[in-house]
Amino acid sequence: RPPRRLPRPLRRAAATGPGRRLLLSTPIFYANGPPHIGHLYSALLADALLRHRRLHAAGPARLCTGIDEHGLKIQQAAAAAGTSPAELCERVSGLFRQALSQAGVAYTDFTRTSEPQHQRAVRHFWGALRDGGVLYKGAYEGWYCTPEESFVPESQLAERTDAQGRPCKVSLETGHEVHWTKEENYMFRLSAFRDPLQNWLRDNPRAIFPDPFYQCVLRWLDEDLPDLSVSRERSRLQWGIPVPSDPTQTIYVWVDALVNYLSVVGYPESHGTWWPAVHHIVGKDILKFHALYWPALLLAAGLEPPERILVHSHWTVRGQKMSKSLGNVVDPSVCVGQYGVDGFRYFLLRQGVPERDCDYYDEKVVKLVNSELADALGGLLNRTTSPSINPSNTYPRFSEPCFPKVLDSREAKGTGRACAEDYELVAAVASLPAQVDSYFKSFQIYKALECIAQCVRQTNSFFQRHRPWKLDRRDAAEQLWLDTILHITLECLRVYGMLLQPVVPHMADKLLSRLAVGPGERGLSGLIFLARYDGKPCPFEGRQLGPDTGILFHRLGKS
Secondary structure, three states, X not given: OOOOOOOOOOOOOOOOOOOOOEEEXXXXXXXXXXXXXXXXXXXXXXXXXXXXXXXXXXXXXXXXXXXXXXXXXXXXXXXXXXXXXXXXXXXXXXXXXHHHHHOOOOOOEEEEOOOHHHHHHHHHHHHXXXXXOOEEXXXXXXXXXXXXXXXXXXXXXXXXXXXXXXXXXXXOOOOOEOEEEEEEEEEEOHHHHHHHHHHHHHHOOXXXXXXXXXXXXXXXXXXXXXXXXXXXXXXXXXXXXXXXXXXXXXXXXXHHHHOHHHHOOXXXXXXXXXXXXXXXXXXXXXXXXXXXXXXXXXXXXXXXXXXEEEEEOOEEEOOEEOOXXXXXXXXXXXXXXXXXXXXXXXXXXXXXOOOOOEEEOHHHHHXXXXXHHHHHHHHHHHHHHOOOOOOOOEOOOOOOOOOOOOOOHHHHOOOOOOOHHHHHHHHHHHHHHHHHXXXXXXXXXXXXXXXXXXXXXXXXXXXXXXXXXXXXXXXXXXXXXHHHHHHHHHHXXXXXXXXXXXXXXXXXXXXXXXXXXXXXXXXXXXXXXXXXXXXXXXXXXXXXXXXXXXOOOOOOOOO
16 A cells, blocks of 8 residues: 655754754674675765865765664674674674774764664654554565575576585675575555655766666666565564564664764754765666665655765775675775775875776785875975975975966967966966866866876976976076976975875975975865966065975785
8 A cells, every 4th residue: 555645854954054053874784704895995985975074164074974883684693603783783883983983984973773872763753653554464475585684586586506516595796605584574655765766866867876776776766666574583683673662573673873974963953954965886796776766765754865875885905895705895994004095095085986897906006105105295395495405494486487387378479488387287286276176076086086197297297307406506596497398397296285285185294395385285176276377476486394204105016
């Protein structure tokens, strides 16, 4: 039967425009094992977006993460480890907090689904669903996948043999084994929400991004949309939140987990300050839960769907899916130890492309960070600030006669000391902040880093092309040109340091400190490049550089 009525969504409470609030969220991660780089990738994407937003002073922002402590998977993992679910979750919670801190993730909230505040929110949310007439009790049977905590339709199964050579069925998508399950559960009338979900997506074409995932959800809505089992028999699953007023049932772990996005902002009392100005960052494997089930549940409870769902793909290791059985699960704490926190962050955010799976292996990390951080960026800083080139250790003055302003780089021939390529560099770096901002806002951080890396290469070419070490300081004209070369190069480095703050915060701080860029001069909203080229004063010109901070990024050796 259709629900008695479809509740009308609440009016948007969160403000829009400059200064508005924004909640960024990662999934809460299963507490059945330690973190791997897939978990950290979600968290680093969210962290970089948070840092970028704060540098633009765009308004209050939070980053929530945490662990999902309930469900059959946790119950079985604890039994296999000879411990209680509560003890397992306590230990794994510590591992995730440690991994996030090691990777420099500046989360503001860490949710554990065993917390009383969260459980109270889940019970209230269940009550809103019940009062909306979208729950009913019915017999349910199907193939259940414990690792995914979901029923898998017959069309998504394949025949395989298990470790003992016996025939079994597995999920086509994940390869996990499924088991036939029959029980009486509470069902959610998901089938009644096809039109509301289609209307939401039609009115908000960027609600799910990148576009291939948006199209995927639209296709799902054109297919059969069966009602969703939202509880499990308590006799099978004790480790979870009991259904209010029915102690024979446990609330489905995914309903429990999804409500964390509300409980963290004070649901059911004070969530309107933040909700629905929320951007979920999720892996593609949990897209259906976040883009179909969650918006439908929210609409049923009288709430708006989240503003955006930003989806990323997976990391493979040397072309293979990470798996415990293959022994190729990558431990993020080992990565931080090998490559440093900035090297680890830079690699994942530079190489990770949300639309497609990306491959991880040690040689690839070493080659990339050595080339782009140690050599290109670190080498440029070292050459520009070395005593032999810059003996006064200052931000030298810019000479307009040496580098006169032109409207078109093709006009540069025969004017001053600069050539057409130099003007192309200045134009590229001048447009870089807006480009980077646009790519961050479109969830394409890797493209922002590509643009920065390209400009760093251009700056190295500029420096090499003019060979400042060959110029004679005793000649006044040569000294002016030398100072101008250094001024432009330092200005480029300042821009790169500022734009890289969300991705490699420690290294960016080191770079900006060397250039004597103060804490109050590092915001991105008013970033101006090469003011003197436009005839405006430069606050850094003539300033003493900061103390030598040492090698910007130490080259990595082969592991």
